[in-house]
Every structure is written in structure tokens, then in C-alpha cells.
Amino acid sequence: MVRESWMEIYPYYQNYIQNMRPLFEQSNRFMQDILPEDLEDKTKITEYLTEEEKRSVGKVKAISEFSAMYRRDIFTRIWDCVEDLRSTTDLEEIRDIVIDDFEDSIEFLDFLSTITSPEQFNYESTPLFLIVQYIQEQIFPRRNSLQEVYDHLIEKSVEYYETQRHLLMPTSSYREKDESFESPALSPLLFKIINEITSLFNLDPNFLESPKDETIEIPVVLKDEVFLPFIDSVANNELINLQQILKRMELQLIHDIFIGPTMNLIRVGEPHNYFSREKISDSKERIKPQLSNETLVLIYLAKLSYKRGFISKELINWISSIFSLLIYNASLLTFVSEENIFYTIFTDLKTEEKILPYMMKLICFDKYLGIDRTKIRDSVQYRKEIFSSIGSQIQSMKKLIVEISKYITSIIEE
Amino acid sequence: MAITVWSELIEKFQNGLTQSIEFLAERDVENIPGAKERLVEKFTQLRNFLPRNNGELLITMINNSIQSKLFPNTTNHTIAFNQILNARTLEQDSIISELIDGFISSQGKTLFGGTNRRILDNLVEAFKKRRDFKIVDHQFYAMFGDPNKPRKYVQERLDKIADFLGLEVENLHVEQDVRDGKPKNYRFYSFPEEITQILEGKYIEVQDNGEKVITEDFDKMVFISYFLATQSINRKNLDKYAINGICAIFSLILLLSFMPKLEVDETNPINRDEHFNPQTMSIIPKSWLTKGILGELMTPLVQIVAYRVGGINWLDKILLTDKKINLHLQAQFLLKDVNKWVLGNMCRVEIPIFVEISNIFSEIILGAEGGNE
Numbered sequence: 130m131v132r133e134s135w136m137e138i139y140p141y142y143q144n145y146i147q148n149m150r151p152l153f154e155q156s157n158r159f160m161q162d163i164l165p166e167d168l169e170d171k172t173k174i175t176e177y178l179t180e181e182e183k184r185s186v187g188k189v190k191a192i193s194e195f196s197a198m199y200r201r202d203i204f205t206r207i208w209d210c211v212e213d214l215r216s217t218t219d220l221e222e223i224r225d226i227v228i229d230d231f232e233d234s235i236e237f238l239d240f241l242s243t244i245t246s247p248e249q250f251n252y253e254s255t256p257l258f259l260i261v262q263y264i265q266e267q268i269f270p271r272r273n274s275l276q277e278v279y280d281h282l283i284e285k286s287v288e289y290y291e292t293q294r295h296l297l298m299p300t301s302s303y304r305e306k307d308e309s310f311e312s313p314a315l316s317p318l319l320f321k322i323i324n325e326i327t328s329l330f331n332l333d334p335n336f337l338e339s340p341k342d343e344t345i346e347i348p349v350v351l352k353d354e355v356f357l358p359f360i361d362s363v364a365n366n367e368l369i370n371l372q373q374i375l376k377r378m379e380l381q382l383i384h385d386i387f388i389g390p391t392m393n394l395i396r397v398g399e400p401h402n403y404f405s406r407e408k409i410s411d412s413k414e415r416i417k418p419q420l421s422n423e424t425l426v427l428i429y430l431a432k433l434s435y436k437r438g439f440i441s442k443e444l445i446n447w448i449s450s451i452f453s454l455l456i457y458n459a460s461l462l463t464f465v466s467e468e469n470i471f472y473t474i475f476t477d478l479k480t481e482e483k484i485l486p487y488m489m490k491l492i493c494f495d496k497y498l499g500i501d502r503t504k505i506r507d508s509v510q511y512r513k514e515i516f517s518s519i520g521s522q523i524q525s526m527k528k529l530i531v532e533i534s535k536y537i538t539s540i541i542e543e
Numbered sequence: 544m545a546i547t548v549w550s551e552l553i554e555k556f557q558n559g560l561t562q563s564i565e566f567l568a569e570r571d572v573e574n575i576p577g578a579k580e581r582l583v584e585k586f587t588q589l590r591n592f593l594p595r596n597n598g599e600l601l602i603t604m605i606n607n608s609i610q611s612k613l614f615p616n617t618t619n620h621t622i623a624f625n626q627i628l629n630a631r632t633l634e635q636d637s638i639i640s641e642l643i644d645g646f647i648s649s650q651g652k653t654l655f656g657g658t659n660r661r662i663l664d665n666l667v668e669a670f671k672k673r674r675d676f677k678i679v680d681h682q683f684y685a686m687f688g689d690p691n692k693p694r695k696y697v698q699e700r701l702d703k704i705a706d707f708l709g710l711e712v713e714n715l716h717v718e719q720d721v722r723d724g725k726p727k728n729y730r731f732y733s734f735p736e737e738i739t740q741i742l743e744g745k746y747i748e749v750q751d752n753g754e755k756v757i758t759e760d761f762d763k764m765v766f767i768s769y770f771l772a773t774q775s776i777n778r779k780n781l782d783k784y785a786i787n788g789i790c791a792i793f794s795l796i797l798l799l800s801f802m803p804k805l806e807v808d809e810t811n812p813i814n815r816d817e818h819f820n821p822q823t824m825s826i827i828p829k830s831w832l833t834k835g836i837l838g839e840l841m842t843p844l845v846q847i848v849a850y851r852v853g854g855i856n857w858l859d860k861i862l863l864t865d866k867k868i869n870l871h872l873q874a875q876f877l878l879k880d881v882n883k884w885v886l887g888n889m890c891r892v893e894i895p896i897f898v899e900i901s902n903i904f905s906e907i908i909l910g911a912e913g914g915n916e
Contacts, residue, residue, distance in 0.1 A: 212752060287817040300664065331887045332829050402812050402886050419887025421818060478668065478686060510689050524633065 132503050135249035135494060142487035143242060150238045152196055155181070156203050157231035165220035168211050174204050199474070206470045230469045237464035237475070241484065244460070245491060252496050256540050260456050261497045263536050267529060268293050269434050269448070271499070279397045279431040286423050291525035294426055297433075299447035311441040312377050312433055315426070319374065323425045325355050326380070326388065330418040340383060341392055346409065348418040349387035377432060378425045390418070394428060442504040449489040449498060449505060455526070456492075457485060459533035482512045548858070552850055553598045556843040560590040566835040578828045581803045589801060592908055600907050604800075605851045608899045609793050613639065614775045614852060620709065621737045623772035628741065628765070634894040636764050638792070639771060662704060663763035676739060676747055676755035680730040698730065705732050708769055738769070778853050783860040786853060787845070790861065793852070794844040798837070799882065799891055800900035802827050813886050824890040827882070832889060
């Protein structure tokens with residue numbers, strides 16, 4: 130895979146925006162020049178479109194075809210708007226509405242185009258850097274220790290637990306090998322296993338002397354009780370996989386029979402009351418589990434966030450696509466209202482799939498998410514797949530988009 | 544014959560309740576003062592009222608609440624779909640999603656599960672794209688098709704899902720396509736007209752010019768509800784895996800609704816946890832969910848639900864081997880988005896279906912007690 134530099138990706142990111150912006154500008158100028166009564170005359174618009182679509186010899190075919198398609202898209206919406214409103218609204222007023230909508234759309238495109246700089250070293254004051262930092266703080270924090278990352282995730286989980294969990298569960302269906310040292314995404318099956326472990330620890334724990342510290346007894350559950358509903362029997366291969374799965378949640382296999390928390394999990398979980406201590410003799414304490422739904426899911430996420438070099442390809446694509454979608458949708462919300470007649474152009478898959486993949490690569494750089502950008506897939510098919518899950522938005526993500534949009538407004542005002 | 548079966552099932556459940564009450568009396572692990580007494584009181588009430596009026600209590604709970612909201616007892620697809628749609632809330636959506644998981648190895652899995660699970664998101668996107676509430680095969684291929692595979696592949700998948708869901712397919716032959724001037728065949732997929740009418744308003748907006756645009760509320764749960772409606776009217780043809788899965792979830796809903804609402808001491812750490820909201824949640828002590836209690840109650844309740852929902856046909860398909868009973872018990876791990884673990888306490892989120900079943904319980908008991916006086 131090619132390791133592309135910032136200087137190489139940036140122009141790709143700008144390419145589409147820079148082609149779209151003039152289309153909106155020119156069309157806006159046409160609207161400003163047109164007499165309101167001519168809005169009712171479809172031939173005026175058709176004449177304009179025919180004139181604009183004449184390709185000069187020097188112009189690249191792809192670009193002129195692209196422009197023609199979008200220009201038609203823009204004018205179809207204008208025509209629809211005139212048809213919808215002309216029985217109730219004055220034509221001059223309709224023209225003003227369209228012009229306002231154009232201006233908002235141009236502002237949005239301008240923001241996207243100036244969101245970052247062509248040189249990587251100027252990053253600190255760019256909106257892209259600030260917004261990525263803001264989102265990371267909510268759902269994927271960077272800190273110096275696992276404890277700090279975990280503490281922060283739990284603090285933010287009250288508002289954003291669903292989004293934090295969504296970040297771990299891609300809807301795409303690429304299979305990943307579990308033996309790899311990299312942490313894969315949470316599959317629906319793995320999520321069920323986590324639920325099961327949480328329930329068993331809470332409902333029916335046994336207690337065993339810790340292999341690391343004989344002064345404490347740690348809670349354990351039977352391995353077979355957790356996994357047998359999912360697999361028929363645990364052989365050597367399964368055992369290796371189980372150990373990998375458990376390790377990612379700071380759990381350990383004890384005597385090949387029991388599953389118990391590592392001392393690390395007890396240490397990071399105790400401040401949040403996920404474990405409490407009970408004295409059972411002068412020299413022994415018992416660690417009692419009182420786990421919440423988010424306890425193990427967030428330790429999985431915290432470990433990924435803390436050790437970003439070990440995230441699997443599938444998950445890297447998913448995390449960066451969620452981040453770029455959040456940035457894109459929050460920017461859209463800031464500038465373009467849902468009533469804007471061009472709103473659906475920006476939420477169209479064909480627009481998103483041309484801007485977001487490059488934004489995904491930009492935000493993977495070290496100063497941003499700091500994950501391996503060479504793993505971002507370039508295939509058109511994959512882009513279609515990953516962005517088609519936009520339809521299943523979740524409630525807490527909508528809330529986060531609103532908050533990011535407020536943050537963008539504060540950046541602009543500064 | 545039917546009366547005997549029904550009476551036997553009620554008796555079995557009564558015995559289960561007796562054993563659970565005995566189990567509760569023997570154990571002393573409760574860390575919430577008064578919790579044990581409340582559950583014993585509720586279970587005793589339940590046990591005493593079960594046989595009255597030929598099991599009126601359970602019949603009303605299952606018919607008026609579970610069936611009418613999640614699995615309508617009708618042969619009319621439109622009515623069934625309408626009932627499920629009207630009962631939708633965020634939490635009830637999670638129950639419906641888990642019901643779909645109950646269709647283990649049934650056709651639901653091959654269509655909505657595994658690698659195909661995004662097909663529903665794709666359908667939503669495809670409807671969003673157009674202004675006539677239809678999906679066109681060419682457009683669907685352009686949006687989601689794999690360029691390395693022929694369009695036929697997408698068409699076959701769409702045909703299959705349309706057939707399964709009951710979507711209507713319309714063919715259109717065009718002699719000269721505007722783009723390339725060649726003859727072309729288009730296939731349009733849409734909901735039947737009567738279903739479209741139900742969706743109008745909340746899920747589809749009909750513009751003045753007759754265009755139909757889907758709203759923000761239109762999501763994949765609409766398809767899943769439609770799928771569930773199809774299953775509910777075709778309940779006679781379901782396989783035993785699906786029947787066992789569905790009955791286990793319905794039984795768990797009933798059991799959770801039977802459990803009384805508890806209030807905990809102000810000093811309890813759970814009150815300081817921000818994930819716990821005493822207004823919308825109530826604690827179910829974990830001792831109430833141990834195998835000693837659930838083990839005695841789940842199996843007879845699964846049988847009761849099977850009999851009421853699918854008759855003797857379903858009851859015969861309930862598996863009663865040890866392994867399968869263990870699987871019924873796995874139901875305690877279900878509904879994880881509706882029942883949350885908060886600091887080691889199972890918290891029931893008071894969603895409408897729990898509240899409703901609980902209210903039926905109170906109404907019937909109060910009515911009967913009033914009658915006795």
C-alpha cells in the first residue's frame with residue numbers, strides 16, 4: 130500500500146469541492162440576474178443549461194460532464210421549489226429564498242475548503258484539527274495512561290455511550306482473522322459474549338485466589354458457561370482465540386477453566402465502583418464485581434484508543450469514516466438547514482463518497498487520530514458500502530452532531 | 544382436550560412459582576432491604592390468581608399486550624403491520640430487533656443476518672433517493688452494486704427480498720432510454736398500496752404535486768416491523784427454532800413485568816451513578832434472576848406463551864431437553880438495551896409494554912379483590 134503524504138491527499142480532497150463551488154456561484158449569479166417573472170418560464174432555464182453545457186475544447190470531458198450533471202441537479206431543485214411555492218408565494222420572494230439557499234450552500238463549501246491547510250505543519254489553528262480533537266474528547270480520547278483514557282470514556286459515556294459502542298461495531302461485513310495481534314471490531318457475536326460475561330459476573334460469580342496476589346480473591350466465571358452457547362466445544366484453536374478475545378477486555382483465563390479480571394481491570398474499574406473490596410479474613414480481601422453494561426465495552430475501546438497502532442484494517446476504516454461523517458454532517462448542520470433546497474445534494478451518497486474518503490485519510494495523520502492511513506481502502510465498492518449505513522443513524526450520534534456544530538460556530542466566531 | 548392442556552400449563556406454572564417462592568425463602572442473599580418480601584408477595588398473588596376465570600390474567604396479558612403490540616393475532620397483513628408500527632418506541636425497537644434474532648437459522652437470517660444485514664439500510668437509502676416511494680433495480684445497482692458483478696446479482700437479491708417481504712414488483716419496458724437511446728427493462732419495487740397508506744404521515748410525506756418523499760422517521764425498523772407482521776400472520780408455518788426463540792423473549796418480557804418496582808436507599812451507590820435514572824428505571828435485584836428462580840419459571844411460561852400464541856401446534860414444538868431448557872434460560876441475557884446492568888444491579892427500563900402488563904396485573908387483581916369484598 131502506498132503511504133501518501135499530506136501534500137498528495139490534500140489536492141484530492143479539494144478537487145471535488147473546488148469543482149462544485151463555481152457551479153453554485155455561477156448558478157447563484159444567474160438567479161440574481163434573472164427577472165422574477167422569468168422564473169415561471171422553464172425555457173429560460175433550459176436555454177441557460179444548454180448554453181452552459183457546451184464544452185469548450187480545452188476542458189476535460191470528465192469535468193464538464195460532472196458539471197453538467199450537478200448543474201442540472203441544482204436547477205431541478207430550483208424548478209421544483211418554484212412549482213411548490215408559486216401558488217402561495219410571490220415570485221420575487223421565491224427568488225430571494227433560492228438566493229439565500231445558494232449563499233448558505235456556498236458558505237458550507239467554503240468552510241469545507243478552508244477546513245485545513247495545504248501544509249501539514251500549520252495544523253494547530255485549523256478547524257479540522259480542532260474539530261477532530263473535540264470529537265476525540267467525547268468518544269475516543271488520547272491520554273497518557275489506560276486509566277486516564279478509561280476514566281474519560283466513562284465520564285463521557287453518560288451522553289455518548291451509544292456512539293462509543295457504535296465506534297466499535299462496523300456494519301460492513303469484512304471478515305478479519307482473530308489470531309492477529311491487531312484488535313478487530315466487535316462483531317454482534319462478540320458483543321453477545323461481552324453481555325454474557327457481564328451478566329454472569331453480576332449474577333453468579335465464583336471466587337478464586339488471584340494468581341498474582343495471594344492476599345486477594347478475585348471473581349471468576351466458568352469459561353464453558355460463557356462460550357458453549359456459541360461454540361460446540363473448545364479445542365486448541367478456539368482456546369487461542371478465546372485468550373485473544375479476553376485479553377482485549379483485560380480478562381484472563383485461569384487454569385484453562387475460569388475467566389477472571391486482570392489486576393489491571395480491577396485497578397481501573399475500582400474508582401468507578403465496578404469492583405468493591407470485602408474483608409474475608411485478616412489477611413484476605415475479596416473483590417466483588419458489580420459491572421455495568423459499559424464496563425467491558427469501554428475497556429475494549431479504551432485499549433484501542435490507548436494503543437492506536439494495533440487497530441485492525443476494518444476498524445480503522447470504520448473509525449475514520451465515523452469521524453469524517455460527524456465532521457461533514459456537523460458542518461452541514463452549521464451552514465445549511467434541512468429546508469434548504471440544495472440540502473439533499475450534500476447528503477447524497479454521490480457527493481459524500483467523493484469528499485469523505487479523502488477527509489478520512491487526512492484525519493488519520495499523527496496529529497489527528499494517529500491511526501494507520503495506509504489501511505484506508507480506496508475501492509469504490511467499499512466506499513459505497515461504508516457510506517450506505519448512513520441510513521441507520523443513532524440517537525446519541527445526532528446529539529453529538531449538534532454539539533460539534535455548536536463547537537464549529539464557536540470556532541468561526543473566534 | 545384444549546381445556547385440559549391449558550389447565551395443566553397453568554398448574555405447571557403455579558408449581559414453578561411455588562418452587563421459586565420456596566427457593567427465595569431459603570436464601571438470604573438480598574442486599575436491598577425488603578426486596579425478598581416484595582417478590583414473595585407478588586409471586587404469591589400471581590400464583591393465587593392464575594387459575595381464576597380460566598387463566599384470565601395470563602390470557603389478557605398475552606393477548607392485549609404482547610400479541611397486540613409485537614405479534615398481532617390476525618390474518619390481515621395490513622392490520623398486523625399497523626399494530627406493530629403504532630407500538631414502536633426506541634426501546635420497543637430493541638425488543639423487535641431481538642425478536643428477529645430469535646429467528647435462528649430461519650429465512651430471516653439469510654436475508655437480514657450475516658453478511659447481508661446491511662441490505663435493509665440500503666433499501667432505506669434507495670427509497671430516500673427517489674420521490675415516488677419506489678426502488679428501481681438500475682438505480683439500486685448504481686448505488687450499492689458491486690461493479691465487478693453483473694446487475695443480475697443485485698436483481699436476484701431484490702427479487703428474493705421483495706418476495707419474502709411481500710413487496711410489489713412492476714416491470715417497465717422502455718423502447719428508447721433517454722441516456723443511451725437503447726431499449727431497456729426496468730423493475731420497480733414498492734410496498735402494496737394499502738401499506739403505503741399506513742405509512743403516509745409519519746413515514747412518508749405526500750407533496751402537493753403527488754410526489755412521495757420519505758421522512759427522517761423512515762428507517763430499517765419499518766422493514767423489520769413489516770417482516771414481523773408477515774411472520775405473525777404466517778405463524779403456522781414457522782420452524783421450531785423461531786418458535787422457541789420468540790416464546791423465550793415473550794416469556795422474559797412477562798417475567799420482568801411480574802417483578803415489583805423497588806425503591807433503594809438514598810445512600811446506595813447506584814443513585815450516584817449517572818447511568819441510573821430513578822424516574823425511568825427500577826432495580827431488579829440480581830438474586831431475582833438466578834437460575835433457582837428463572838429455571839422454575841421460564842420453561843412453563845415458554846409453554847404457556849407458545850400455547851396462547853400458536854396453539855397446540857407451537858406447544859408441540861417447544862423443546863424440553865436439558866440443553867434446550869438451558870437455552871431458554873439464556874433469555875436472561877437478552878434485551879440488554881432494555882434492561883441495563885448498572886453497578887451490578889439489573890435495571891429494568893420502564894418501557895410501555897412492561898408498564899402495560901404490570902397494569903393489567905394490578906387491574907385484574909384489584910377488580911377481583913373488589914369483587915370479593
